[in-house]
Amino acid sequence: MSTASRGVVCLSATAASAADWVRRGIVPCHVLEHASWSVVVPARTSAAAGAPYDDALTVLASRHIRPRLGPAIGLFRFDDVAVLTGRAAGRASTRWALRDGDGRVVGGEDLPRLSPEDLHRTLASGPATREVPIRRVRDLWHRSELTHDEWLVEVITVLGLPGGRVLDGTDTHLGPVIAPHARSIAGFESAVKDVHQ
Template identity: 65%
Template structure:
C-alpha cells in the first residue's frame, strides 16, 4: 500500500502512468493506493507488483508518501518528503530492521520528520516511532498495521485485507506500459 498526500484524482493519474493495476481509496488527507494483483502488467523480471510499487518514484507534488509492504519474509516501509530521496526500512525474517543494499536507510527520525506538519498525520512523539523499530513480537503484517496505527494514518483495513470494498481497479495506460517496456528491453535479452 502507498499513501500519497494528494487528491484521489492525482493518485489515479500516478497509477495510470505506472505498470501496476491498483485500487485508489480516497481519504480526507491521503490517497490510499492498494495493488489490485500480485503481478504487474509487464513481463519478468518486472512482474512483481509489490516490488515495483515499493520502488516507484513519487514526485514532490504527491509527497509526503509512505509505502508499506509485506514481501515474502520482509516487511518494507518507504517514506519520501518533498524532493528528498525515498528512504527504506527493511524488517528481516528475524523481525529486526536492517539496511538494504544501496538503499537510503529510513530511521525513526526520518519517518517522524516526513510526517511532521502534514495535516493528514497526527503528531506522534518520536519515542513512539522509535519503539516501532524494536517491536519484534509482531508478524510482518501486524507490524505494518501497528506502524499505520501509531502514526495515525489511514489504510490499516486495506493493508490487513479486512476492507473488502476497495472500489474499481485502475489500470495502467497502454502508453505507460509501452514506455516502461521500452526502457527495460535490454534487461530482457
C-alpha cells in the same frame, strides 16, 4: 493480492492525482481517498510488464513518486520481509527500512536507510494530522514480538495513517480497478528493453 504479500502506498494527494499516478505506471491499483491522504493498493499480483518487472508489489514499492504527490509512506510485506518506505515532501529521496524474520529493522543493501527520525520527519512534512511523538516512532523499531503483518498495522496506526484495514485484510471493498495507460506500459517496456537482452 495473495495473503503472503500485500502492501499500500499512502500519498499526500487527492484521489484524482493518485489515480493519475497509477495510470502513468504499470501496476493496476485501487485508490482510496481519505481526509488528507490517498491510499494506493495493488489490485493484482502481476504488473503489466514482462519479467523481471512483473511483480506488482515490488514495482509499486520501488516506483518513483513525483514531488507534488509527497510525502509518501509505503508499507509492504513480501513473504518473510516487511518493508517500510518514506519520502518526505519536496525533492527528497525515498528511504527504506526492512524488517527481517527475527523482527529486526535493518537497512537494505544499496538503499538509503529509513530511520525512525526520517519517518517522523516524513510524516511531519505532510498534511496536518495528529502529532506523533518521536519516541512512539522509535518504539516501532523495537517491536520484535509482532508478526510482520501486525507490525505493519501497528506502524500505520501509530502514524495515524489510513489503510490499516487494507493491510490486515478486513477491508476488501476497494472499489474499481484503475488500469495503467497502454502508452505508459509501452514506454516502460521500451525503457527497459535493454535489460532483457
